[in-house]
Amino acid sequence: MLEIANIREESTEIVEALKKRNFDYREIVDDLIKTDESRRQTQAELDSKQAELNTLSKEIGELFKSGKQAEANEAKAKTADLKQATHALREALTELENKQQELLYQVPNRPHSSVPLGKTDQDNELVYSSGELPNFDVAVPHWEITEKYDLINFELGVKITGAGFPLYKGKGARLQRALINFFLDEADNAGYTEYIPPHVVNEASGFGTGQLPDKEGQMYHVTEDNLYLIPTAEVPLTNIFRGDMVSASDFPIKLCGYTPCFRREAGSYGKDVRGLNRLHQFDKVEIVQIQHPDKSYETLDAMVAHVKGILEKLELPFRIVRLCGGDLGFAAALTFDFEVYSGAQDKWLEVSSVSNFETFQANRLKLRFKDSDGKNKLAHTLNGSALALPRIMAALLENNQTENGVRVPDALQKYTGFDIIN
RNA sequence: GGAGAGUUGGCAGAGUGGUCGAAUGCGGUGGUCUUGAAAACCAUUGUGCCGAAAGGUACCGGGGGUUCGAAUCCCUCACUCUCCGCCA
Numbered sequence: 001m002l003e004i005a006n007i008r009e010e011s012t013e014i015v016e017a018l019k020k021r022n023f024d025y026r027e028i029v030d031d032l033i034k035t036d037e038s039r040r041q042t043q044a045e046l047d048s049k050q051a052e053l054n055t056l057s058k059e060i061g062e063l064f065k066s067g068k069q070a071e072a073n074e075a076k077a078k079t080a081d082l083k084q085a086t087h088a089l090r091e092a093l094t095e096l097e098n099k100q101q102e103l104l105y106q107v108p109n110r111p112h113s114s115v116p117l118g119k120t121d122q123d124n125e126l127v128y129s130s131g132e133l134p135n136f137d138v139a140v141p142h143w144e145i146t147e148k149y150d151l152i153n154f155e156l157g158v159k160i161t162g163a164g165f166p167l168y169k170g171k172g173a174r175l176q177r178a179l180i181n182f183f184l185d186e187a188d189n190a191g192y193t194e195y196i197p198p199h200v201v202n203e204a205s206g207f208g209t210g211q212l213p214d215k216e217g218q219m220y221h222v223t224e225d226n227l228y229l230i231p232t233a234e235v236p237l238t239n240i241f242r243g244d245m246v247s248a249s250d251f252p253i254k255l256c257g258y259t260p261c262f263r264r265e266a267g268s269y270g271k272d273v274r275g276l277n278r279l280h281q282f283d284k285v286e287i288v289q290i291q292h293p294d295k296s297y298e299t300l301d302a303m304v305a306h307v308k309g310i311l312e313k314l315e316l317p318f319r320i321v322r323l324c325g326g327d328l329g330f331a332a333a334l335t336f337d338f339e340v341y342s343g344a345q346d347k348w349l350e351v352s353s354v355s356n357f358e359t360f361q362a363n364r365l366k367l368r369f370k371d372s373d374g375k376n377k378l379a380h381t382l383n384g385s386a387l388a389l390p391r392i393m394a395a396l397l398e399n400n401q402t403e404n405g406v407r408v409p410d411a412l413q414k415y416t417g418f419d420i421i422n
Numbered sequence: 423g424g425a426g427a428g429u430u431g432g433c434a435g436a437g438u439g440g441u442c443g444a445a446u447g448c449g450g451u452g453g454u455c456u457u458g459a460a461a462a463c464c465a466u467u468g469u470g471c472c473g474a475a476a477g478g479u480a481c482c483g484g485g486g487g488u489u490c491g492a493a494u495c496c497c498u499c500a501c502u503c504u505c506c507g508c509c510a
Contacts, residue, residue: 039471040471040472040473041472043471043472043479043480044471044472044473044478044479046472046479046480047471047472047473047478047479047480048472048478048479050478050479050480051478051479053490053491054478054479054491056490056491057440057490057491058440058441058490058491059490060440060490060491061440061441061490061491062440064440064490065440072490073490075490076490077490078490079490079491080490082490083490245432245468245469376469
């Protein structure tokens with residue numbers, strides 16, 4: 001959520017910057033400014049009426065104390081009009097506040113100046129690529145490899161739960177566990193504190209990181225208890241700091257956690273959802289940082305470097321793209337996506353998304369710190385997947401396939417306990 | 423699932439319908455003392471909104487009500503804790 005004070009002060013610049021998202025927010029912003037003006041005016045009127053009422057109340061108290069009943073009762077009569085006026089003003093104010101809030105929810109984050117123009121993922125800017133693309137005569141897709149070596153059972157998942165809930169088995173399960181431990185160790189070495197958070201969150205947490213109210217349909221909702229299955233560890237990890245005033249000397253706050261992630265993925269279809277490409281439940285290690293606004297972009301670079309390091313150790317061909325305005329998420333100011341190459345599918349699979357949200361999430365979370373000038377300011381939040389497992393698994397299986405089986409990269413062997421899957 | 427007790431500032435913890443944004447302690451910050459530190463002492467220390475400022479206003483779990491006036495009384499919802507039951 002953008003800050004109303006910023007919108008008030010630089011609405012032109014903000015509308016201009018938001019055009020990168022291929023939408024003109026002029027109308028909403030104008031409405032916001034208008035609403036904000038009435039809101040402030042109403043607030044001022046209410047405050048002054050309230051002040052009158054408070055003064056009068058004190059006087060009445062004094063009169064009663066000094067035994068002047070008649071005068072007190074006379075003064076009492078005067079409060080009736082004031083009470084009515086304040087009541088009406090308070091209602092108007094609440095309405096305006098709600099309207100302003102609703103409007104603010106509709107405005108996405110202001111894209112960073114480096115965000116390229118564009119409409120779809122085709123327009124993302126390639127900023128880095130690494131590794132040789134494998135060249136197979138006959139490449140077997142991962143959903144055949146997993147069947148051949150009995151690593152993942154998709155049909156059993158359908159039987160037990162439904163499509164998109166695979167079962168990992170034997171070396172498949174072991175590989176999964178190895179990847180989680182490898183990613184967590186990498187994060188630990190980079191100074192991130194590990195958490196095991198709840199996998200179910202309440203409504204307030206959903207609002208805090210912005211899944212609610214917009215993406216409600218994407219989360220599994222336990223209506224009986226009004227709780228939501230987490231779509232990413234970002235939700236519980238970032239909400240640790242909801243409503244907090246952190247100390248500037250704590251920056252950067254670095255945390256990580258492994259969790260399963262649950263996504264309804266309503267509206268997905270076709271070959272995009274084949275095999276491990278898109279699941280309702282998948283595993284992910286997430287890294288989160290809370291940082292001083294002056295340093296958040298350095299931190300973003302560091303997080304990108306961290307993910308890069310992991311993919312290099314896994315010996316996977318990958319590339320990094322800077323998301324264009326059209327592809328940029330609602331809450332992000334700048335996002336780098338990591339994509340690994342899938343040899344058999346001949347396409348790039350997104351495995352990580354590293355973003356700086358600046359104050360957008362912090363404003364909703366009310367996550368602040370006391371700056372050196374003594375003022376309370378919103379912190380910057382950042383997060384990234386390091387990494388999401390299924391597509392890494394898919395790429396590992398497809399790219400490392402040989403006639404004798406699937407080769408396990410060196411860095412993973414101490415975690416798997418085997419060097420080949422056959 | 424049953425019964426009871428609670429929810430107050432960064433934390434702990436008082437609070438009789440009016441002078442309570444709230445005692446006190448701890449913590450934080452600044453200072454005195456000290457070669458330095460500790461201790462002690464002194465001062466200071468919540469947040470939002472409106473306002474150029476002075477100042478005003480709101481906030482004692484959320485919402486509503488009674489009253490001239492509510493942290494305090496009433497209703498309601500949420501959450502926490504304790505005991506009993508069940509149970510990994």
